Amino acid sequence: MPDATMAPPAGSPTATREISYVMALNEALREEMRRDPRVFVMGEDVAIWGNKGGVYGVTQGLYEEFGAERVRDTPISEEGIVGTAVGAAVTGMRPVAEIMYIDFMALAMDPLVNQGAKLRYMFGGKARVPVVIRTQEGAGRGIAAQHSQSLEAWFTHIPGIKVCVPSTPADAKGLLKSAIRDDNPVMFIEHKMLYATKGPVPAGEYTIPLGQADVKREGSDVTFIGIHTMVSKGLTAAEKLAGEGIDVEVIDPRTLVPLDIETIVRSVKKTGRVVIAHEAYARGGVAGEIAMQIMENAFDYLDAPIVRVAGRNVPIPYNLRLERAAVPQEDDVVNALRNIVPR
Amino acid sequence: MPDATMAPPAGSPTATREISYVMALNEALREEMRRDPRVFVMGEDVAIWGNKGGVYGVTQGLYEEFGAERVRDTPISEEGIVGTAVGAAVTGMRPVAEIMYIDFMALAMDPLVNQGAKLRYMFGGKARVPVVIRTQEGAGRGIAAQHSQSLEAWFTHIPGIKVCVPSTPADAKGLLKSAIRDDNPVMFIEHKMLYATKGPVPAGEYTIPLGQADVKREGSDVTFIGIHTMVSKGLTAAEKLAGEGIDVEVIDPRTLVPLDIETIVRSVKKTGRVVIAHEAYARGGVAGEIAMQIMENAFDYLDAPIVRVAGRNVPIPYNLRLERAAVPQEDDVVNALRNIVPR
Amino acid sequence: MAVKVLPLARTTLLDMYDRLLTIRFFETRVIELFREGVIRGSTHTYIGMEADAVGCCAALRPDDYITSTHRGHGHCIGKGGDVRLMMAELLGKATGYCKGKGGSMHIADIDAGILGANGIVGGGMGIATGAGLSSKMRGSGQVCVCFFGEGGFNQGALHENANIASIWKLPVIYFCENNQYAMSMSVQRATSVSDLTVRAAAYDMPGVNVDGMDVLAVYEATHQAAERARAGEGPSLIVSKTYRFEGHNIGDPQPYRSKDEIEEWRKRDGIERFGRYLIDEGIASKSEIEGIHQEVHAKIEDAVEFARESPEPELSSLEEDVYA
C-alpha cells in the first residue's frame, strides 16, 4: 500500500497506476537522474543488454535518455565497481551501482563494508558516502546455489549500511528514491521473482522514508513479518486463514536497517504471537535479529515462542522440487500461522 | 576445561601443562603437519615474520621444521589465498590458510562462500573440501575499524561452513586438530586478545569434536553464553556474583556451527534466564541466532527475556576509551547478569 | 591448420572430431529441451567454440584437471564427461552428475579431473591454481587448465592467482576463450588491451594467441604449455580467438552485435573446417565422417532418453551432502 508519508502526486493527488516492480524501479532511477545530475548508474550490462539495459530490465531505456556518461556498462569486476562507486560518492557524485546478483557481492564486500560503510565514521564525520548498491536476490528461477541466495543478513550486521528490501512496486519506487537521496551507503536489495509483479503506484512524485515498516494488512491474532516474496505469501495466507477465523496482521519492514521496531512491537503487543518469514538461510538470517529485538522490547506480551519460516540450511539446489523445498512456500506460511494460534 | 571426550594423553593420562593460546595453536598445527603430509600452511607472513612466523606467532617455527614447501608465505592476495586453498583441498591436500585479520575476509568471501562451502553439495556430494581458514578477530589493540571486527556471523549464516571460536588454550588446540581432520571447510576464528592468555593443556594427543559446547562453570540461576573473550568475563562475573548469591552457569559454545543447542537448552531449562555475550556488532550478531534457537526449543522455560551483551552498532574506534565503550566490558556482563536475576 | 606436433594418431583425430560433434549436437538438443521447458534455469551453450575445449583437452592426460565456467558443457565433454550424466543433470534428475542439485552451471566430474563448471565469473581461477599447487606438492605431474572467458579476464581473481602460479611455478594453463563478448559487453569496450596476451608479461609467463576455430592449433598450444608446466617451468596463458554462434543464453536478443558479424564467424566454423581437413588429408572418408555423425546423434538421443526416464531426486536428498 502506498505509504501515508508520500507526497501527494502533482495534479491528481490520489491517482495511481498499475505498474510492475521493474518499471517502478526504472521510474525511480529515471526521475532521480533527471532531478540530480550527480546521480548516475553503473554496472554490468546496464546499458544495452536485452531490452535496452539490465539483466532484469531495471535500467532499460536509461542509456537512450542519459547516454554513456551516466549509464555505464562496466567490465566484470565487482570489487572495482563497488570501489569505484564509493570513491565517486566521496568526491561529489551520487552513484547507483548495480551488482547483478547478490551472490556476487561476495566479491565486493571490502569496498562496501570496510570502506564505504566506515569512511564517514573513521574520518570523524567528514566524508559523505551517498552510494546505492542495487542488487537482487532470491530463489525461484532454477539457477542454483550461486545465483539464488538471499544475503541481506550480511549487510544488516554492518554499522553504516542501510538495507532496503521492497516487496511491492510502490515501495520499490519510493524507497529507491529515498536511497538515492541518502548521504550514506544503501544496499538496495530487490527480489528476482518480484520484478514482474504489478501493483498500484502513485502517479506523481513521492518518496518513502527509510525506516518505516508498512502494515500491509491489519489483524489481531498473530503478527506476520515477511520479507520480499514472503509478504504476498503472508497476505494470501491471511485471506485463507480469515476463513478459519484467524486474523493475521501482515507487516513488511521494508527496510532492515533502519528497522522500524516500534511498528512491530505495537503489533506484537496486540497479537502476542509472531511469525517471521524470509527466504534466506534460517541460521543467522534476519529473523533471529528481529525476534531478538521483539524479545528485548515486548517479551511480556509474547504468548508463544516466535516462529521463523525460513530457508533451509542448504545451498539452493537446481531441481525444481528441491529448490521449492529449500525456501518457504505458501503452505509453510499458512501452517506456521495456523499452528501458532491456539484452536 | 579439557573436554571429557579427549583421548587420554599417552603415558600420563591426566598430565597438563600451562601454555598459552598461541602455543596451543602452534602445537596443533605442528602435530597435524607431522601426522599427515597433506596438511600444509599458507598465508601472509606465516613463515619468517617476527619471531619465526605469523603476525601473532601462531605459525612460529613451522617453517624451520617443515620448510618452504609446507609453510608458504603468500603475496597479499586474500582472494587468491582462499581460492588456492580451496582448490588444493578439492584435489587431495589439506591446507590451513591464514587470513591475517578477519576483516580481510571481506576480500575472500567468494572462494569460501560461493566455492568452498557449496562445491560438495552442488556436485552431488562428489567433492571433499578439507580446508581450514584460520584467522583472528576482536577489538582491544587500538587498531580501529578495519582491524578489530568480529565477523563470525557472516560465516555462521552460510550452509557448508563450520565455525570455531575457541576461548581457551586447550579448546584452541583440540578444536584446531579436529578442524584440520574435517572434510569440510572450517572457519577457525581466533581472538587477538586471547593469544597471550594461558591455561592447562593436556600433555598428550587429543582432539575436541566440533559441535560440543563446554560448560565452563555450573550454576543454577542464570545461563551465560559467551564467545571468545566473553567467556572469561563471564567466569569472573560469576565469581563476583556468587558473593551476591547469584549462581551463574557459564557456557562456551566453542563452535557456532555446529551449535550444541542441546547443552544450551539443558541449561536454560534449569535456570530459566539467559545472557548471551559477544564482541561482534549486536545487530545481526550470533546472539540473535542463539536466542532464536533457545526460543524454538525452550520458550516455556524462559522466565525473562534473553538479554544480549554485545558490540555497539558502530565501527570500532581508535581511541582507547571509545574502543572499550564499543565492546562489552566486565561491568556490562556483571550488570546484565545481576539485572536478569530477580532480587 | 597447425601441424607442428602432428601427426597425431588417426584414432585421436577421429576422437577429436567425435567430441566436437558431441558438443555441437548436445548443445543443439539442450536448446530444444530448454525451449520445451524440461531444462530450466540459465543455459549457456558452447556452439561455435567447440575447438577450444576439444583441442585443449585432447592435449591433456586423463588425470589432468580442468576448471570450467558458466559455459561449461563443452569443457566437460572435451575432458571426457559422460553425456548421459550431463543431460540427466540438466533435466534435474537424480542420476545426473550432481544428483539434480547443480544444473548447467555446476556440472563436475572429479574423477575425470573436471573440477566443475562455475556460476561465478572467475570462480574457477582459485580452484585451478590450488589444483596446480596440489599437483606440484604431490609430485603427480598433473596440470590444470583454467578455462575462462575474456570477460573474466578483468576479475581480480585472475591477477591474484596468475601471480601466485607464477611465483610458485605451478602447472596451470590459463586458457582464455576470447569469444568477443561478455553478455552484451564487447571485449573492446571492457578491456584495456586489444591483444590479451600482453597481460601474460605481467605474470612473467608465456602468452600465445591461437585461432580458436582451429582445433589442431589449440591442441598444439596446449601441448606446449602442458610440457612447460610438467617440466616445472610454471604457468602459461593461451588466448583463443573464438566466437559463440548463439546468444549469451537462450533468449538473448543480441542487440549488441550484428547478424552480419555472426554470419561471418559462422563461416569459420571449426567443426566443418576440421571435417574437411580429415577428408582432404585422407584421414577419414566422407562416409566415415557421416558414420560419426550418426553415432554421435544416437549417443545424444540416448542421453536425452536416459535423462528423461531418470527419476527425480527424492525430497529427502535436500539436506544430504552438506555437513554444516
Next chain:
Amino acid sequence: MAVKVLPLARTTLLDMYDRLLTIRFFETRVIELFREGVIRGSTHTYIGMEADAVGCCAALRPDDYITSTHRGHGHCIGKGGDVRLMMAELLGKATGYCKGKGGSMHIADIDAGILGANGIVGGGMGIATGAGLSSKMRGSGQVCVCFFGEGGFNQGALHENANIASIWKLPVIYFCENNQYAMSMSVQRATSVSDLTVRAAAYDMPGVNVDGMDVLAVYEATHQAAERARAGEGPSLIVSKTYRFEGHNIGDPQPYRSKDEIEEWRKRDGIERFGRYLIDEGIASKSEIEGIHQEVHAKIEDAVEFARESPEPELSSLEEDVYA
C-alpha cells in the same frame, strides 16, 4: 637529480625541503610517542620514503586527490595535511582529524583532497578510481594519485581498477612505492615480475620507474602523468624504487633483511641528498637549511604539545557520525 621540468621556483623547492623534513621529524617523534605509550595501535612510519610523497604531491594542484595506505603519514603531510591535527589523531584526541576515532590508519582530510589512509592493503584503489571518475564526470580537471605499496600490487583490486581507469581514460595516477618489502615478504618472493612497470602494459598505460630517493625525479614523473591525465589521456603507473629505513611497524625485529642492506639504503637518503643539492646549486645557504630544520622541529613540537593538551573525545561521541 632530474631536472627536466625545472627550474622550479625557489619557494617551491624550499617548501619541498620543509615537507621532507616535516615527515622525517614527525615520524621520529611518532616512534618516541609510541614507545612512551601515548600512541597506541599499529603505526607504520614513512622514514626513508619521504621523497615519494613530497615529490609527487608537489606536482599536484591543491584540489587534486590522493588515496593513501596504512603507511600514510607522509602522504598526508606531502599533500598539505596539518601536523597538529595528525598528531592529535595519533594521540586519539577529540581535536584530531578523525576526532580520535580513526588513528594512524584512517587519517583523512577531505578538503585537502586526502581521501584517507587505509588499513586495507589495496583499499584505496577503488576510491582513487572513483575519484578519477568523479573528476571526469564533473569536468573538474582534478587528478587522483593512488599510492600503494609493491605488496599491494598483487591485490585483485589493482587489476580491476586499473582496467576500469584505462578503458574510461580516468585521471588517475597509480603510484607504486616499491620499498622492497611487504612486511617480511620481499618483492622478489611475492611478485612475478622484477620490473613492476611491465604491468602497465596490461592496462595500456605508460609505466615509468623512478628513483624514489630523488624528490625531483618523482616530481617530474608525477608532473608528466598529471598532464596526461588532465589532457584526458587516462591513467599512468609510476613505480618508485625506495626503502623504508625502519621496521614495518614499531617493534618489527626484521629477520627478513640484513643490517647491511639497511645501511646501504640509508646512504641514499633522499632528504640529505636534496639538502646537498639545494646548497650545491646555490638555492639555499647552509644556514637557511638549518633554519628550516629549526622551524620544522618547532612545528612538530608544537603539534605534539597541541596533541598532548587536547581533550579526549567524549564518550557520547561513540555513536556519532554513523547513520545506520
